[in-house]
Amino acid sequence: MTEPDKLRVNGHRLWNSIMSMAEIGPGEQGGCCRLALTDEDKRGRDLFIEWCTAIGCAIEIDDMGNIFARRAGRNNDLPPIVAGSHLDTQPHGGKFDGVYGVLAALEAVRTIHDANVETQAPVEIVVWTNEEGSRFAPAMIASGVYAGLFEKEYAWSRADSDGKTIGEELERIGYRGKHACGEHVIGALLEAHIEQGPILEANNKQIGVVQGGQGVRWYDLTMKGQDSHAGSTPMRGRQDALVACADMISRIQKLALDFAPHGVATVGEMSVRPNSRNTIPGEVFFTVDIRHPDGETLDKMAEQFSQTGKALANQHNVEIKTDEIWHNPPVEFDQQCIDAVASSAEELGYEHQPIVSGAGHDACQICRVAPTSMIFVPCADGLSHNEQESAKPADLEAGCNVLLQAMLKLAG
Amino acid sequence: MTEPDKLRVNGHRLWNSIMSMAEIGPGEQGGCCRLALTDEDKRGRDLFIEWCTAIGCAIEIDDMGNIFARRAGRNNDLPPIVAGSHLDTQPHGGKFDGVYGVLAALEAVRTIHDANVETQAPVEIVVWTNEEGSRFAPAMIASGVYAGLFEKEYAWSRADSDGKTIGEELERIGYRGKHACGEHVIGALLEAHIEQGPILEANNKQIGVVQGGQGVRWYDLTMKGQDSHAGSTPMRGRQDALVACADMISRIQKLALDFAPHGVATVGEMSVRPNSRNTIPGEVFFTVDIRHPDGETLDKMAEQFSQTGKALANQHNVEIKTDEIWHNPPVEFDQQCIDAVASSAEELGYEHQPIVSGAGHDACQICRVAPTSMIFVPCADGLSHNEQESAKPADLEAGCNVLLQAMLKLAG
Numbered sequence: 038m039t040e041p042d043k044l045r046v047n048g049h050r051l052w053n054s055i056m057s058m059a060e061i062g063p064g065e066q067g068g069c070c071r072l073a074l075t076d077e078d079k080r081g082r083d084l085f086i087e088w089c090t091a092i093g094c095a096i097e098i099d100d101m102g103n104i105f106a107r108r109a110g111r112n113n114d115l116p117p118i119v120a121g122s123h124l125d126t127q128p129h130g131g132k133f134d135g136v137y138g139v140l141a142a143l144e145a146v147r148t149i150h151d152a153n154v155e156t157q158a159p160v161e162i163v164v165w166t167n168e169e170g171s172r173f174a175p176a177m178i179a180s181g182v183y184a185g186l187f188e189k190e191y192a193w194s195r196a197d198s199d200g201k202t203i204g205e206e207l208e209r210i211g212y213r214g215k216h217a218c219g220e221h222v223i224g225a226l227l228e229a230h231i232e233q234g235p236i237l238e239a240n241n242k243q244i245g246v247v248q249g250g251q252g253v254r255w256y257d258l259t260m261k262g263q264d265s266h267a268g269s270t271p272m273r274g275r276q277d278a279l280v281a282c283a284d285m286i287s288r289i290q291k292l293a294l295d296f297a298p299h300g301v302a303t304v305g306e307m308s309v310r311p312n313s314r315n316t317i318p319g320e321v322f323f324t325v326d327i328r329h330p331d332g333e334t335l336d337k338m339a340e341q342f343s344q345t346g347k348a349l350a351n352q353h354n355v356e357i358k359t360d361e362i363w364h365n366p367p368v369e370f371d372q373q374c375i376d377a378v379a380s381s382a383e384e385l386g387y388e389h390q391p392i393v394s395g396a397g398h399d400a401c402q403i404c405r406v407a408p409t410s411m412i413f414v415p416c417a418d419g420l421s422h423n424e425q426e427s428a429k430p431a432d433l434e435a436g437c438n439v440l441l442q443a444m445l446k447l448a449g
Numbered sequence: 450m451t452e453p454d455k456l457r458v459n460g461h462r463l464w465n466s467i468m469s470m471a472e473i474g475p476g477e478q479g480g481c482c483r484l485a486l487t488d489e490d491k492r493g494r495d496l497f498i499e500w501c502t503a504i505g506c507a508i509e510i511d512d513m514g515n516i517f518a519r520r521a522g523r524n525n526d527l528p529p530i531v532a533g534s535h536l537d538t539q540p541h542g543g544k545f546d547g548v549y550g551v552l553a554a555l556e557a558v559r560t561i562h563d564a565n566v567e568t569q570a571p572v573e574i575v576v577w578t579n580e581e582g583s584r585f586a587p588a589m590i591a592s593g594v595y596a597g598l599f600e601k602e603y604a605w606s607r608a609d610s611d612g613k614t615i616g617e618e619l620e621r622i623g624y625r626g627k628h629a630c631g632e633h634v635i636g637a638l639l640e641a642h643i644e645q646g647p648i649l650e651a652n653n654k655q656i657g658v659v660q661g662g663q664g665v666r667w668y669d670l671t672m673k674g675q676d677s678h679a680g681s682t683p684m685r686g687r688q689d690a691l692v693a694c695a696d697m698i699s700r701i702q703k704l705a706l707d708f709a710p711h712g713v714a715t716v717g718e719m720s721v722r723p724n725s726r727n728t729i730p731g732e733v734f735f736t737v738d739i740r741h742p743d744g745e746t747l748d749k750m751a752e753q754f755s756q757t758g759k760a761l762a763n764q765h766n767v768e769i770k771t772d773e774i775w776h777n778p779p780v781e782f783d784q785q786c787i788d789a790v791a792s793s794a795e796e797l798g799y800e801h802q803p804i805v806s807g808a809g810h811d812a813c814q815i816c817r818v819a820p821t822s823m824i825f826v827p828c829a830d831g832l833s834h835n836e837q838e839s840a841k842p843a844d845l846e847a848g849c850n851v852l853l854q855a856m857l858k859l860a861g
Binding site: 273286300424 | 541647648663686698702705709712715716725728730731831832
């Protein structure tokens with residue numbers, strides 16, 4: 038039997054698994070469209086479970102559809118060391134976001150299995166439901182229920198744009214498990230992920246040792262003016278909700294630039310009514326996403342944003358309605374988990390650096406109830422939520438080796 | 450027999466006719482939804498024909514579904530004096546747009562009939578098919594075929610969102626007539642219409658003597674940047690197509706204000722891709738509608754608009770694609786027809802003013818092949834293409850009296 042600290046993952050097998058998963062719900066431009074709880078998501082889950090059972094893992098599914106695949110340890114009374122991420126994607130998503138974390142965990146467990154290594158604590162691979170939040174808002178809802186941040190009934194009732202709910206869709210695809218979400222014990226959670234930002238690539242580092250996640254505030258906004266004929270309504274006196282919204286988008290951009298390089302703000306979603314070429318838009322709905330790693334600074338950005346909205350609505354003679362639909366304060370990861378990642382990267386001889394996650398991740402929810410850390414690897418141009426999202430096989434392999442070694446350290 | 454210049458319409462009968470027509474395809478909020486060539490449109494047409502035959506008019510329907518209801522004159526070799534508009538509405542349309550023009554013409558002919566007045570030339574009431582363009586684009590298609598602006602085969606082939614064509618739907622509702630569209634001779638055309646703008650109301654005038662229609666240019670624009678993660682992509686280096694588009698909307702607004710009060714510009718339709726809350730938008734499609742009564746000034750606005758687009762795309766590091774999909778130069782109405790309207794308004798003692806039509810109308814198509822003018826009456830707050838569209842009975846009656854007198858002057 039190979040000494041555990043000499044174990045290395047099979048980078049080709051990891052790569053091939055990622056490419057096989059990407060064939061389910063392929064995008065039009067080389068990426069993926071595998072929205073949460075669709076038929077494609079079901080097929081991705083089924084394939085994952087097939088792979089896990091092939092190496093003897095026991096499957097447990099909770100009533101939020103989260104999947105835990107367990108490889109027993111020597112002492113199964115110990116809480117398991119869990120690694121994983123999510124399999125759902127953005128509508129124009131890439132092959133790596135989430136999927137890498139799940140399949141790196143699978144590759145680590147496959148490597149442990151092949152080498153017949155018996156860990157002290159059990160090791161598990163987890164798949165969290167609806168991380169992206171594209172089909173059902175908010176994002177990271179199932180890890181959020183696990184961490185006690187959302188009520189389960191609230192989560193089940195969240196509907197997509199066709200009115201289908203998470204509860205119904207879990208039932209429909211056969212992934213509403215018997216176990217109550219949150220009751221499955223986690224000893225520690227590790228999540229490997231592409232960085233989705235440009236920092237590691239710019240610094241020529243292969244591994245990011247993630248210290249925590251930045252804070253996020255999400256808003257739904259509606260501006261209401263008055264529909265009117267585009268040809269016969271003079272410019273003066275119009276109540277054009279889209280002109281007001283455009284001004285707001287420019288101000289949000291300026292606000293974020295004032296808080297650069299750490300602050301970011303984005304308007305990602307928008308709909309215009311009546312959306313007719315020759316009618317002045319009477320109503321615009323849009324979303325705002327504001328982030329900063331420092332909680333107090335994030336509050337300051339939120340306050341300025343809210344004041345700007347009121348001032349602009351007044352200026353453009355439209356009504357504004359602002360709902361904060363999500364507030365996730367910054368999180369700090371567990372020092373023992375961070376150390377396990379950092380020392381593994383060091384021992385493996387990979388260039389590494391501490392980093393803060395710009396994106397939200399399931400790990401940022403679970404860290405509130407269990408020791409947690411993350412491992413980042415570079416992705417080309419920092420590009421993510423894009424079909425062109427890309428990562429190098431060598432970087433993915435390096436991150437997977439760090440994950441394997443950190444899991445072994447924590448599992449004993 | 451009353452002297453023709455002493456004839457006055459029956460305002461109550463006009464109002465009641467408008468209200469009866471509004472019962473066919475009622476809207477949810479007090480307006481109308483009677484889309485072109487639907488069952489509701491057929492019922493509206495049937496009722497109109499019933500009213501016309503009751504006063505002895507002869508009906509002729511052409512192969513675009515345009516209806517001409519003719520009251521014979523003393524000399525039926527003279528080309529007829531025609532008045533009318535359209536009966537189709539926007540999906541959330543009002544009771545008056547188009548309908549007023551048809552039923553004011555009916556009321557004028559009813560008044561002539563009741564008084565046993567015999568005109569020199571025949572007088573006719575016309576209903577044009579699919580003026581709104583809501584169900585089938587482009588708008589004003591049947592008057593456009595009449596004026597030789599569209600081929601009839603092209604018009605017949607235009608499909609709604611379910612793939613049903615104008616040709617099929619004309620056949621289905623029994624309004625594809627035998628006569629070739631465009632062959633029916635028009636001596637002069639008068640169209641009464643609500644203003645759909647706020648000018649008459651603001652100036653406290655009851656009658657707008659329409660001099661012509663402003664020029665229109667329609668554009669489809671696409672801006673392309675790069676989809677990217679909203680949390681982990683720093684502000685610097687983003688290629689946010691929506692931020693670029695927002696800047697463009699503000700500049701278009703400014704451009705129109707620079708050409709106020711006559712110039713107008715509107716972004717009415719927009720779609721964002723991938724339209725996900727936590728993804729920087731990589732692509733935005735939007736439409737631009739620019740209008741001005743002076744052709745050269747409209748060209749200048751178009752030129753500035755095009756330059757602004759290029760400059761902004763460059764500044765925001767996105768690609769821009771601009772397609773001009775329609776260019777309708779300004780039209781000038783016939784002086785004799787304008788004079789007939791102006792002198793009638795003056796003789797009737799109504800406050801009146803010259804005005805240019807901001808919206809497109811069937812009259813703006815027909816004026817290319819026959820002498821034409823229009824009569825505007827105020828509508829509340831200038832509001833149109835809206836179920837709340839409203840007009841005062843006294844104003845509708847005044848416009849109808851002007852129409853009657855102008856028809857009598859032109860018919861002799």
